[in-house]
Amino acid sequence: MLNAMREQRVGDLRGDCEQCFGLCCVALPFAASADFAVDKDAGRPCRNLREDHRCGIHARLRQEGFTGCTVYDCFGAGQRVSQVTFGGQDWRTGPPERARRMFEVFPVVRQLHELLWYLTEALALPAARPVHAGLRRALESTERLARQTPAELAALDVDAHRGDVNALLLKASELARAPVRGRRKDRRNADLVGARLKGADLRGVSLRGALLIAADLTGADLRGADLIGADLRATDLTDADLTGAFFLTQPQLNAARGSAGTRLPASLARPAHWTAEL
Template sequence: MSENHEYSGSISDRSRLSLQSECENCFGLCCAALPFAASVDFAIDKDAGQPCLNLQSDFRCGVHKNLRQLGFRGCTVYDCFGAGQKVSQDTFGGHNWRQAPESAKQMFEVFPIMRQLHELLWYLTEALTLQPARTIHGALSTLLDETERLTHLSPDSLMELDVAAHRADVNALLLRTSELVRAQQKDRPGRKKTQGRGADLIGANLRGADLRGANLRGAYLIAADLRSADLRLADLIGADFRDADIRGANLTDSIFLTQAQLNAAKGNADTKLPPSLTRPAHWSNIGA
């Protein structure tokens, strides 16, 4: 593990485990609460609050092994950061919306709020592992504790929460974290220049590019060619990796990368990943 990711392993690893989806402890909330429209990612239209036709009585997906083949690729790239089990087992005490239909509407509305809070917990937990940002670890810890506290609010209080305002506070600190981590790479000779935050890099040819320390926050990397690119220390928070080709790319020390982003991309066995993330199963079907 590099010097940029030194941390108290047991604490961080435990925190990250609680931010991973446990579908067996969730009442199929992403399959019922969220809407989607017929597109390249979804084979059908579904309204918010309408259970997916593939959702079984035990809250499992009836076509889970064949989602991509059946046109439900969007389901395979979604990640709730553990919000599903939190809402199901903690916020609503294990009472599912089928047994208590009167709670369904509120449960479905609380779920996306909790998902945002859990996403913030993921980023804050990672920020605390980054040694170049140790001067602000105290502030990061305070915001982490506050965000965790918010996840334990009652359903009514969660629905009244100004998530956007809290997210803005967290983002300001995450941005400062990013600046501190990437400072050592700033203006380094030979580094590929990009347009920075929110860059439109759809379909861009970045094969073999040296993107160490690049600011790619919110960048549109849809279908970009990033084969063998070096993305160490690059800030990838919110970057759109749909169909981005990252075969052979080095993302080992990239910051704020999520499992959902990897799931949306095309990688292979040669793609180097951060230790906290896993290689998507569908990558095995993608050639070299």
Template sequence: MPETRESALRGDCASCFGLCCVALPFARSADFAVDKAPGEPCRNLREDFRCGIHTRLRPSGFQGCTVYDCFGAGQRVSQVTFGGVSWREAPETAGLMYDVFQVMRQLHELLRYLTEALDRPAARPVHGELRGALARVEALVGGSADELVALAVPEVRAEVNRLLLKTSELVRGTAGGRPGSRRGADLIGRRLRGAKLRGTDLRGALLIAADLTGADLSLTDLIGADLRDADLSGADLTGALFLTQPQLNAARGDAATRLPEGFERPAHWAS
């Protein structure tokens, strides 16, 4: 099956050189069983770049791995930017490859959000600007390794964020009433059971361990919201903006949780 823009923005570990397992650091915590320095291969990374405990990550103490997604950056860097030559085959390229991966991951995340924004009929007034931004970011993604590491990513993010904010306002405006804002709010551990949050701006909100059982989160903007251990059992997330699979993977839920189209119900959720 030919690759689509959507499939290119999903991680394909079989086509990657295990970059997230090498380039990124992690510290011993509830999310990781051990410490690992940047550039140090994870002890579970096999010679074929596959994870040796992929089916046992959570019980093995590597929950953090299950809530990470490179948005397709890993295979892009591995197979395109570096032409299919791994850091094991060419150790002299390792440092540069790891730096490129971290830039590419940010660009692919922006592509994922722009693609979603263009799928929103309510955002039609800014579709022209969104298409232009998408084309510019796609051109950056195709740059050389040296061009990518020299890229001023914050400037790119600022341009895209301006359009994503416009998209959010237009989409949330269809929710009815006057959409509220809890942007960046500290809602850690808050009891929000059954809360009527339809159309609310929850960008960057800290919802760690919040009780959102049965809450109406339809048409909310969840970009950057921290949903670690939040209870989404029975919650309605239909139409939620800029939600990602890693955010869902970090939360708790059940069979009654209503998800937007295209998302998978995490295996650790209650049945």
């Protein structure tokens, strides 16, 4: 029963573009870089967004210079804002004030949904049982916040709420990693850009917020590692073992490189471009 409820919640926290009005393609800004081919201001539709709210180059995003789009996930915030918060009202057809408010609210709900993902995962960690009650309360309060009206969401201090939730997630992480044998070096917020960690034993290591851009983790053992907020852009996870790693998200995986031999948590999907790059 509990597993079924968790699977349903995880499903609700995955983006469903069919139920969204292309909010990420309008509300969010981006700058010309290795991730995006052009500049775009917040609130202005991407030049590739079609009238039906679909991307005109979805199948060619990487080739067209929009890699940043391929590693983004709204955690289901897009469909909630489109279909629930605004009751299915399209920003294209309503007054300008509605569109402005939708674009203002979307990033807030996205942060709340990301917290719901982490809290749901933390509640599935048996070793974190001592803080499960607190995690459940945090999950319920976060869900209540996500159900607020557009005006309430726009006024929400989401950073303060995130700070409260993060304290619980940190405790859950410490409890979950405690059973791993041996002294585990804390790599929290470490600068590991381009680091050579091939075959490294990183079991139970905290890599919270670590910069692992272009690091070589080929064949590394990351079982039971905490990867919340770790920057995995171009990180080589070929044949690495991430089973049991927690607070790992689909956007992080999508930003990394991997192989058919990379072992992943059951809740995450192997990025399609990993196979295409072989």
